[in-house]
Amino acid sequence: MNLGKNSIYEKNLSRRNSEINISSLSFLFCEMVSYCHSNSKSISELENKLNILGYSIGAKILELNCYRENILTIKKQLKRELKIIEILQFIHTVIWKNLFSKMADELEKSQDIANEFMVIDNNPIISQFISVPRELKQLNCNAFVAGIVEGVLDAAYFQCTVTAHTVPRDGHPLRTVFLIKFDPAVIERENIRYGY
């Protein structure tokens, strides 16, 4: 099928109209959660479906953001991230900013467990969209964002699982911790290559 001038390859990657009303995203997101909820028998099944939806766009977001960064950097240096801390910082700053117009709030490494890291958002915009009914109290719709993060990391060859947890603190009732557990092979590679 030849679409000629309507082909995606004729389109320009730098959009003119790059903004939209946040309510539009909110409405879409709520309906998406509603759809997943009607097809799920438990909270964990619902969170899993949201995770999968997010995962499928992770690689796309990574490639897109790298493209943008490479265009914007003065030296036009083309690069990939090689170390855990670098890719996490990329997510914490560039990717969060691209998706949510702000950087994430904290980036931490677990004290006790070698392969666990955390990206923390005090006020995730996704949580602001949804008011969770009492019977779904344990649900964190940021499972969708956790899926995106997992998709980004997997695509960059930092295989892991990512889950979203509500951990309120200091006047931030919606504070969400994205817990990233890297596969042992990733930690091993990191230690061998970069020796710590």
Place this chain on the structure above:
Amino acid sequence: MSYYFAMIGTRDNPIYEAELGTFKQGGDGTPKFSAEMKELNPFIIHSSLDIVEDLQWATNSLYLKIIDNYYGYYVSAYVTPTNIKFMLLHENKNEENIKQFFIEVNDLYLKTLLNPFYSVNDPIKSTMFDSKIKLLTKKYL
């Protein structure tokens, strides 16, 4: 001069392959590989993958330049941020042009990837993509 271009996914699976010919020096874009080379090309590329997988952790760069050679043919490589490997088998050294070729293929790949109906590691079957690759060959190779 002839080129063999392959895009390899994250499971060492080819997602796109093309034999390309130069338009320079009066060439008409037709690749002129011998029958033996035609058969060997994918194997040469595949065996260079180990080198790529090793090199990609030693440098931040997407463009890895020439990574291998085989009886007078060079293999150049480029790894995208999502670990798709672009491999080019070529006869002449032409670093700057090959780099630009890879960069523009990366743009094409990004557009392919942004399609919600395309997932990572799916083969790329679009004829439009094919035409765009040929246009890039004309421009740089």
Place this chain on the structure above:
Amino acid sequence: MSKAVRTAADEIWKNRVEKINVELFTLTYGSVVSQLCRDLNNNYCEVNKQLEIMGENIGVRLIEDFLARTGAGRCNSFKETGEIISKVGFKIFLNIVPQVTNWTDNGKQFSLVFDENPLAEFVELPDDGKAVKELWYSNVLCGVLKGALQMVQLDVDVSFVSDVLRGHDQTEIKLRLIRYLKDEIPAGED
């Protein structure tokens, strides 16, 4: 009237709308549509239906946001409704202004023609021969319009006529007024 409406809408967009990058929106919608196709085994007619239902659910809530944000009063005619939908509604939610055309003589049907569609950026329909004949990728829009208009007592049939994703020349949605719903209450007025 047209210019004043456009200016008012621009002002609302500039000063009273919290904005976000469109990419997350486009990619999220894409993820939903492709998941629906998988869940429904590529039965594109079912996918269209599901997208319309989702759209209606959105529409009945979106209209409240719209009325609150714009303080718009009741429209005097279906023609006015068309203008408001394209110049204000689409502007403040999607930052696009589709063209209003193809009015029928009785003023009960018109079309919206889109020269851009943030839902469908970089989308190419699956090459299975079926999608390009059956799937209306942005069908959620029809649902939203139908649901929203229902809440202001307009029973409108909304459907796609053509879509550039299907290889057509333009993307066009047709809106046909079926009837005014009973118990008309002034919408949005104090």
